[in-house]
Amino acid sequence: MTIRKLISTIKGQYPQSDIERVEAAFDFANKAHAGQKRATGANYIEHSLATAQTLAELKLPPNMIIAGLLHDVPEDTEHTLAEIKEKFGTDVAGIVEGITKLSNIKYLGMDRYVENLRKMFVAMAEDIRVIIVKFADRLHNLSTLYALPANKQKRIAMETLEIYAPIANRLGIGELQSRLEDTAFKYAYPEEYIWVEQLIKQNAPIKQKTLNLMIKQLTDELGTEKINYVEIYGRSKHYYSLYRKLLRFNRDITKIYDIVAIRVILKNIADCYATLGIIHSIWKPVKGRIKDYIAQPKPNGYQSLHTTVFGANQEIVELQLRSQTMDEQAEFGIASHWNYKESPQNKQEKSKKEVAWVQDLARWLKDVRDNENFLEGAKIDVFQNRIFVFTPQGDVIDLPDGATPVDFAYHIHTDIGDKTERAIVNNTQISLDTKLKNGDVVEIVTDKNRKGPNPEWLKFVTTRTARQHIAIFKNQSWKNLISKFKK
Numbered sequence: 001m002t003i004r005k006l007i008s009t010i011k012g013q014y015p016q017s018d019i020e021r022v023e024a025a026f027d028f029a030n031k032a033h034a035g036q037k038r039a040t041g042a043n044y045i046e047h048s049l050a051t052a053q054t055l056a057e058l059k060l061p062p063n064m065i066i067a068g069l070l071h072d073v074p075e076d077t078e079h080t081l082a083e084i085k086e087k088f089g090t091d092v093a094g095i096v097e098g099i100t101k102l103s104n105i106k107y108l109g110m111d112r113y114v115e116n117l118r119k120m121f122v123a124m125a126e127d128i129r130v131i132i133v134k135f136a137d138r139l140h141n142l143s144t145l146y147a148l149p150a151n152k153q154k155r156i157a158m159e160t161l162e163i164y165a166p167i168a169n170r171l172g173i174g175e176l177q178s179r180l181e182d183t184a185f186k187y188a189y190p191e192e193y194i195w196v197e198q199l200i201k202q203n204a205p206i207k208q209k210t211l212n213l214m215i216k217q218l219t220d221e222l223g224t225e226k227i228n229y230v231e232i233y234g235r236s237k238h239y240y241s242l243y244r245k246l247l248r249f250n251r252d253i254t255k256i257y258d259i260v261a262i263r264v265i266l267k268n269i270a271d272c273y274a275t276l277g278i279i280h281s282i283w284k285p286v287k288g289r290i291k292d293y294i295a296q297p298k299p300n301g302y303q304s305l306h307t308t309v310f311g312a313n314q315e316i317v318e319l320q321l322r323s324q325t326m327d328e329q330a331e332f333g334i335a336s337h338w339n340y341k342e343s344p345q346n347k348q349e350k351s352k353k354e355v356a357w358v359q360d361l362a363r364w365l366k367d368v369r370d371n372e373n374f375l376e377g378a379k380i381d382v383f384q385n386r387i388f389v390f391t392p393q394g395d396v397i398d399l400p401d402g403a404t405p406v407d408f409a410y411h412i413h414t415d416i417g418d419k420t421e422r423a424i425v426n427n428t429q430i431s432l433d434t435k436l437k438n439g440d441v442v443e444i445v446t447d448k449n450r451k452g453p454n455p456e457w458l459k460f461v462t463t464r465t466a467r468q469h470i471a472i473f474k475n476q477s478w479k480n481l482i483s484k485f486k487k
C-alpha cells in the first residue's frame with residue numbers, strides 16, 4: 001500500500017485542491033505515526049493508507065478519505081484532535097472524533113454486546129460517515145488478523161460478525177458486508193468455514209458448467225430480441241451468507257439453489273422485466289420463486305428481480321436481474337449516495353430515507369434503559385429478515401419475517417392493535433396467529449368496544465411494539481384484578 005496508489009485511485013475523480021489535501025493528510029499521519037509498527041511488523045502508516053484506499057475505491061468524498069488517513073492519530077500518537085481541526089477543518093475532525101469514540105467498543109460477550117450496539121447506533125445517527133470509515137478500518141484489521149494471538153482473533157472476528165456486518169447489511173453496503181463477513185468467518189468458526197469451503201469446491205464447478213451453457217443461450221436470445229445488456233455473469237455465493245442459509249435449511253446443500261447464480265445487468269427497468277419474460281420462455285420457472293424486489297425493494301434499498309428456473313442439464317438455477325443503478329445500490333448502498341459526481345440535491349433526496357431509520361432507532365435507544373428489552377428489540381426488529389405486506393390502500397409495511405396480523409395492526413397504530421377483532425388477508429379471513437407472507441394485503445377489522453388485547457397473543461407476536469403493548473395491558477389487568485381482591 002502506497003500513497004502513490006491512493007493518489008492514482010482518486011486522481012481524475014476529485015479536483016486538484018482535494019488531492020493536495022489528501023497528500024497533506026498523508027504527510028501529517030506519516031510523521032505522527034513515524035517509528036510505530038503494526039503486529040505484522042509493517043509500518044503503522046500502512047494501516048492508515050489501506051483504510052483510506054478502501055474508502056477511495058468506494059468513491060467516497062475527500063473528507064472521508066482524509067479521515068481514513070488520520071483516524072488513529074489522536075488515539076495512538078502525540079498529536080491531538082485540535083491540531084487536526086486546525087489543519088484539516090471541523091468536518092474532518094468531527095469524523096475522526098467519532099472514530100476515536102467508537103474504538104473503545106469491544107465485543108466481550110452478550111452483556112457488553114447490547115451496550116456496544118447502542119453506542120454504534122448513536123454514533124451512526126450523529127454522523128453515518130463515521131461507521132463507514134470504521135468499516136474500512138476494520139477490514140484492514142481483519143486482513144492482518146493472522147499476526148494476533150488466538151483469543152484476540154476470535155474476539156475481533158465475533159465483533160465483526162455480530163456488530164459490524166449486520167449494520168453494513170442494514171445500510172445496504174453489500175460489498176463491505178460480504179468482505180467483512182468472509183474474512184471474519186474463518187477466525188470466528190474455523191471448522192464451519194472449512195466445511196462450507198469444501199461444499200463450495202464440490203458443488204460449484206458442476207453448476208458452473210450449467211451456468212456457462214445458460215449464459216450462452218440467454219446471450220443469443222437477448223441478441224435476437226435486440227435487448228442490449230450491460231453484463232451477464234455467474235456469481236458464487238459468499239461463504240458466510242451460504243453458511244447462514246445452510247443453517248436455515250438443516251445443513252442440506254441440495255435445498256440451496258443459489259450457490260452460484262446468473263446475474264444480468266441491464267440498462268433500465270423495462271429491459272429487466274422484458275428479460276424476465278425471455279428467461280421464462282426459455283426455461284420453466286420454479287413455482288413461488290419469482291421475487292420482484294424492483295416493485296418492492298428490501299428495506300435497505302436492495303432492488304432486483306429474482307427467479308429460479310429448471311435450467312440446462314435439468315439443474316435448478318437462480319437468475320438475478322437488475323439495472324446498473326440498482327447494481328450500484330446493491331454493492332455500495334448508502335455509500336453510493338455520496339458519489340462525488342452526483343448533485344448535492346440528488347444525494348440529499350436519496351439518503352434522506354436511509355438516514356431517517358437510523359435516527360428513529362437512535363431516538364428509541366436513548367429511551368431504552370433496560371438492556372434485556374434492548375437486545376430483544378434489536379434482535380427482533382433490526383437484524384431479522386424482513387417481509388413486505390400491504391394495507392388495503394396499497395401502503396407498504398415492512399415487518400420482520402414471521403410477523404402476524406397482530407404485529408401488523410400494532411405497526412399501523414397501537415389503538416388498532418389493542419382493538420383488533422379479526423384479520424382479512426388477500427380477501428380471506430385468517431386466524432390472528434397466521435404468519436404473514438411477502439406481498440400479502442392485510443386488512444384489520446377492529447371492535448370499538450373491545451377492552452384491550454388478548455394476553456394469548458403474546459404467544460405468537462414477533463415485534464417489539466406488539467409485545468410491549470400487550471404485556472403492559474396484561475400487567476395492568478393483573479393489577480386491577482389484585483386491587484379488586486384487596487378491596
Ligand code: MN
Pocket residue numbers: 047071072137
Ligand atoms: Mn485503525
